[in-house]
Amino acid sequence: MPKRAPLWSRPSGLMARLIPWLLACLPLMAVADAPAAPGPAQRSAENREVTTSIAPRPFKARYRLEVKGWPAAYVDHRLSHEGDYWESLMETGIRVARGSERSRFLLENGGIQALYYASGYMLLGVGDSYSLSSDRLTRLPDRQTALFALSRRIIDGDCAASSCDIRYLDHKGREEALRVRAQGRSRITLPAGTFEALTVEAREADKPDRRLVFHFHPEVPGLLLAVDYHRGDERRSHLALSELSVLE
Secondary structure (H helix, E strand, O other), rough: OOOOHHHOOOOHHHHHHHHOOOOOOOOOOOOOOOOOOOOHHEEEEEEEEHOOOOOOOOOOEEEEEEEEOOOEEEEEEEEEEEEEEEEEEEEOOOOOOOEEEEEEEEEEOOOOEEEEEEEEEEOOOEEEEEEHHHHOOOOOOOOHHHHHHHHHHOOOOOOOOOOEEEEEOOOOOOOEEEEEEEEEEEEEOOEEEEEEEEEEEEEOOOEEEEEEEEEEEEOOOOOOEEEEEEEOOEEEEEEEEEEEEEEE
């Protein structure tokens, strides 16, 4: 029987465990049904939605990421307003590996228009990169834009009475689907402090034993407070906010 290569020599295996929510090996992380170019029949409803949505605010956040069997890592997330568009940037790394993911989007006519997506990783000097241009993002958003859109929907009270079926594109432009259900509001204590949080559970339709539990800030769209990834009865990874700066 041939021997399997050590995990450190297999970048896809490392990324699936170490930074699953930034790179492609765990496509559960970023989710939302945010059509990039709504048609005329949709715009009136979306414009009504935006009047009740909380306006986005730039922020810088740092998280501690714990993955079972691996040393802890830190993840930095920045949401910034760059002229006409917004940019969401996530970066992480340890001594032998690093990864990043970037998305740009417009808030326009009550909807969200994905403009550009890029991600990449480097492990022991070997890596890869991916990108999606605006023409690839016409029908569905990338996962960074989708994560922001999901937080807005949850803040506005969506996905509570019934679950939402969510679609987005992964790093290679492949369509992914999730079922999302809001779980209500609670208080959680994290290294950065104690916060009110909106909790959301997400599952893949064909893998019901795998689930993600998101905790969103109720007043800052796009800001994650914590994320837990479960497989069966076991929690495999935990992401918790350790530093936060909300900009005006």
